[in-house]
Ligand code: FES
């Protein structure tokens with residue numbers, strides 16, 4: 001079946017088997033191996049990617065379900081050779097040890113921070129509750145996400161036009177992103 005997807009901003013078409021999982025499509029056909037497979041049963045979150053900005057577990061999502069959608073993988077975080085603030089914060093705050101869970105953690109964090117630019121520890125823990133880490137004990141991961149949030153808020157403030165009254169009164173989104181889901185059907 002022919003599908004067309006936009007992966008990290010690049011549109012591409014490919015012929016895929018109807019049963020092919022998105023994680024296998026990304027790793028084997030697109031060649032992006034940063035998306036990891038930890039369990040293959042939707043338990044660990046290592047395979048988390050963003051589909052139209054929503055974190056999903058790509059080990060339980062068919063490639064054909066992604067037809068016409070935008071996918072973001074960990075490789076898409078790097079921009080013009082610069083680490084994304086989330087990547088920089090994980091490095092700075094020692095939010096990883098072996099790194100196996102890290103791509104999924106960072107993408108789940110990205111979805112959280114898009115919905116909630118200033119999450120509490122509890123909100124970070126809830127949003128990452130679908131992602132398991134066997135190394136760090138989580139404290140540094142939570143610290144890294146909150147550090148990234150602070151950096152991203154600074155960047156957003158610096159980008160706001162001076163004297164823009166709308167910007168001065170705008171309320172941040174108060175929602176908390178849901179943990180990565182297993183399968184979402186297209187509506
Ligand atoms: S590989 Fe573990 S949730 Fe997908």
Ligand code: FES
Pocket residue numbers: 095096097098099100101102132133134135136
């Ligand atoms: S850093 Fe090793 S599993 Fe998370």
